[in-house]
Amino acid sequence: MLEAKLLFDADKLEAAGARGIVRLACIVGERSGKAGEKYAVIDSSSTSGIETSGVPDIALLQEWARERLDRLYTSPGRRLGESRWEFMEEFFTQFTAELGVEQ
Numbered sequence: 001m002l003e004a005k006l007l008f009d010a011d012k013l014e015a016a017g018a019r020g021i022v023r024l025a026c027i028v029g030e031r032s033g034k035a036g037e038k039y040a041v042i043d044s045s046s047t048s049g050i051e052t053s054g055v056p057d058i059a060l061l062q063e064w065a066r067e068r069l070d071r072l073y074t075s076p077g078r079r080l081g082e083s084r085w086e087f088m089e090e091f092f093t094q095f096t097a098e099l100g101v102e103q
Contacts, residue, residue, distance in 0.1 A: 009077030012068040017084030021091060024061060058092055 015023060065088055069081040 005073035006077075009072045009074050009081075012072055013077060013080055013084065016065050016069055016081060017087050018091075020065060020084070021061075021088065024064070058095060062088070062092055 014020065066085065069078075069085050072078045072081050
């Protein structure tokens with residue numbers, strides 16, 4: 001059904017791009033606060049069992065966004081998704097450069 005595909009794409013697109021990054025940051029911050037953490041935790045070593053360097057692992061955010069954009073149904077949705085993905089790639093590149101982290 002076309003209406004369901006459009007609604008699905010709209011939901012996934014809202015979670016990508018600049019809005020998606022801010023939205024996700026708010027969600028992570030809110031959940032961290034409820035978990036008693038002082039700062040937002042993007043990837044907790046307690047759940048993965050992997051030692052962390054204390055630097056945020058944004059690969060999780062990139063993977064999350066890419067997975068959603070890869071599932072878009074409509075051609076217009078995929079075009080918008082690619083545009084938002086391009087922005088997100090630039091953002092994550094700048095973000096890691098400011099942190100001094102090698103990708």
